[in-house]
Amino acid sequence: MVASSEDDQSHVSEFLRLLSARLPAGVTGTTLVMWTLVLVLAVRLSVWVVSFIAWQVKIRRVMKQFPDPGPPDPNGVFLSHVENNPYHVRWLGPFIAVTSCTHPDTIKPILSNKTQKPDWTYRFFRPWLGDGLLLSEGSKWQRNRRLLTPAFHFDILKHYVKLFSQSTVVLLDKWMSCGPGASVELFDHVGLMTLDNILKCSLGYNSSCQTDGKSAPYILAVHDLTRLIDERFDYAPYHIDFIYYLSASGRRFRQACKVVHGLSEQVITERKERLKKENFAWSSSRSGKCLDLVDILLQAKDEDGTGLSVSEIQDEVNTFLFGGHHTTASGISWTLFHLAQNKEYQDKCRREVEEVLQGRTEMTWHDVAKLPFITMCIKESMRCVPPVPRVARSVKQDLTFPDGKSLPKGSPTFAGFELSHRNREIWPNPTVYDPYRFSPENVENRSPYAFLPFSAGPRNCIGQNFAMTEMKVSVALILQSFQLELDETKPPAVPCDRITLQAKDGIWVKVHPIKTNTHN
Numbered sequence: 001m002v003a004s005s006e007d008d009q010s011h012v013s014e015f016l017r018l019l020s021a022r023l024p025a026g027v028t029g030t031t032l033v034m035w036t037l038v039l040v041l042a043v044r045l046s047v048w049v050v051s052f053i054a055w056q057v058k059i060r061r062v063m064k065q066f067p068d069p070g071p072p073d074p075n076g077v078f079l080s081h082v083e084n085n086p087y088h089v090r091w092l093g094p095f096i097a098v099t100s101c102t103h104p105d106t107i108k109p110i111l112s113n114k115t116q117k118p119d120w121t122y123r124f125f126r127p128w129l130g131d132g133l134l135l136s137e138g139s140k141w142q143r144n145r146r147l148l149t150p151a152f153h154f155d156i157l158k159h160y161v162k163l164f165s166q167s168t169v170v171l172l173d174k175w176m177s178c179g180p181g182a183s184v185e186l187f188d189h190v191g192l193m194t195l196d197n198i199l200k201c202s203l204g205y206n207s208s209c210q211t212d213g214k215s216a217p218y219i220l221a222v223h224d225l226t227r228l229i230d231e232r233f234d235y236a237p238y239h240i241d242f243i244y245y246l247s248a249s250g251r252r253f254r255q256a257c258k259v260v261h262g263l264s265e266q267v268i269t270e271r272k273e274r275l276k277k278e279n280f281a282w283s284s285s286r287s288g289k290c291l292d293l294v295d296i297l298l299q300a301k302d303e304d305g306t307g308l309s310v311s312e313i314q315d316e317v318n319t320f321l322f323g324g325h326h327t328t329a330s331g332i333s334w335t336l337f338h339l340a341q342n343k344e345y346q347d348k349c350r351r352e353v354e355e356v357l358q359g360r361t362e363m364t365w366h367d368v369a370k371l372p373f374i375t376m377c378i379k380e381s382m383r384c385v386p387p388v389p390r391v392a393r394s395v396k397q398d399l400t401f402p403d404g405k406s407l408p409k410g411s412p413t414f415a416g417f418e419l420s421h422r423n424r425e426i427w428p429n430p431t432v433y434d435p436y437r438f439s440p441e442n443v444e445n446r447s448p449y450a451f452l453p454f455s456a457g458p459r460n461c462i463g464q465n466f467a468m469t470e471m472k473v474s475v476a477l478i479l480q481s482f483q484l485e486l487d488e489t490k491p492p493a494v495p496c497d498r499i500t501l502q503a504k505d506g507i508w509v510k511v512h513p514i515k516t517n518t519h520n
């Protein structure tokens with residue numbers, strides 16, 4: 001190696017000497033090379049400046065088509081603006097403009113296959129979730145989506161109803177032991193319950209995370225990660241990896257990633273050991289058990305017979321651990337909040353579940369289908385506070401809206417579910433919680449793109465049936481055992497954007513037992 005670098009140096013010196021010999025007096029080979037380099041750099045810089053200016057002129061011309069609502073109102077949303085406009089533009093600093101679509105007709109093309117997930121937002125998740133289903137693109141995403149879809153088939157989901165019931169019972173027992181009328185913070189309790197569910201159901205992990213306290217570091221780390229990613233979006237210097245990872249936030253982010261990856265490693269290692277012990281033969285005849293997500297990941301083979309690598313499996317487990325618990329925790333907690341706030345709907349839900357269960361405390365798959373009013377309440381809650389408030393996209397090819405306005409290739413844009421769910425043109429009195437918006441006759445004439453808690457199009461939520469089943473079971477069983485009342489002595493519940501919509505100071509409710517707990 002040393003000899004070759006010495007050889008290279010002598011070749012360069014020889015070249016410069018020969019070049020100098022051919023040049024006019026006073027001009028050396030070194031000077032000529034330097035000037036050539038400066039010229040090349042100057043040309044490249046000029047090309048870059050000219051294309052930047054051309055791009056800015058184009059962006060400004062294009063963005064003029066879209067209204068700019070100005071600074072956000074105190075609630076952070078532009079309700080009156082959204083009422084009259086199906087989209088708007090916001091400038092992030094002096095050069096970058098992002099459109100937000102807030103009407104079913106403009107959201108529809110944004111969620112089509114003419115767009116893709118943009119690196120400018122999703123890359124902040126990559127050190128945590130890797131190239132799992134949420135972040136991957138192209139053939140890898142297609143392969144994994146195809147592989148994992150069967151894990152969410154109804155035949156599999158119906159086995160989970162029993163597990164969802166059992167996890168809810170653990171939560172009910174905890175509330176029962178707090179004493180009548182105790183004040184509890186919903187996200188704390190519900191977050192552990194939904195983590196328990198995803199660990200037991202999709203990941204086949206023997207969890208007792210609601211009671212053993214071992215998952216507290218994971219929950220705290222996820223809390224940190226969502227806060228830190230949000231902070232990184234908002235602070236431009238942190239967009240540069242080098243600066244970010246030198247900062248205290250960047251170091252904390254790395255530390256939190258280590259904690260969450262620890263749990264996914266544990267899930268995979270434990271499963272592999274169990275499989276070895278069971279001498280598991282990969283076949284669907286696995287003593288009547290259905291294949292869950294980890295089974296599928298460990299079993300998956302490409303056409304050429306290669307399985308998924310360890311890091312591919314880990315990325316998916318990390319993705320499902322997060323995607324499968326943080327969102328449903330938000331959905332269930334906000335539903336309980338809305339029902340605590342609207343006693344008449346809470347009572348109606350309770351009557352419904354009592355009629356279906358007739359004193360039983362465990363749900364079956366058939367029971368879940370008999371809860372239409374609870375389903376309407378959950379949907380109305382996700383309209384008011386969608387767990388995922390928006391998704392970002394980048395336009396792959398020029399995209400034209402129904403009114404003829406268009407976005408050029410490469411434009412960044414948002415599908416704004418939170419705002420479209422409050423668009424007065426579609427939802428009269430949007431701030432009022434009214435589950436009857438979701439009665440069959442009211443749903444009939446509404447665009448399928450009006451209500452999109454699970455997004456739509458090719459990148460819609462793979463876990464939406466899992467989530468709806470889990471939410472119905474938990475809400476029904478909670479209301480069967482407890483009367484909920486908002487705790488007015490605590491700070492009011494205010495939605496706060498932490499990737500999913502959480503509550504700024506939590507959601508505090510008083511839980512009043514309805515009858516003696518018969519779950520034990």
Ligand code: HEM
Nearest residue numbers: 133134323324327328331387388391454455459461463467
């Ligand atoms: C109330 C609960 C839930 C809500 C509101 C929700 C919402 C969403 C939304 C809006 C997306 C699209 C994200 C994007 O385009 O960037 C999404 C994707 C996804 N969700 Fe959910 N989700 C929920 C529950 C779940 C559950 C329970 C799981 C897993 C068990 C899950 C797994 C995923 C995955 C893996 C993706 C990526 C799908 C893909 O790109 O192919 N979600 N979810």
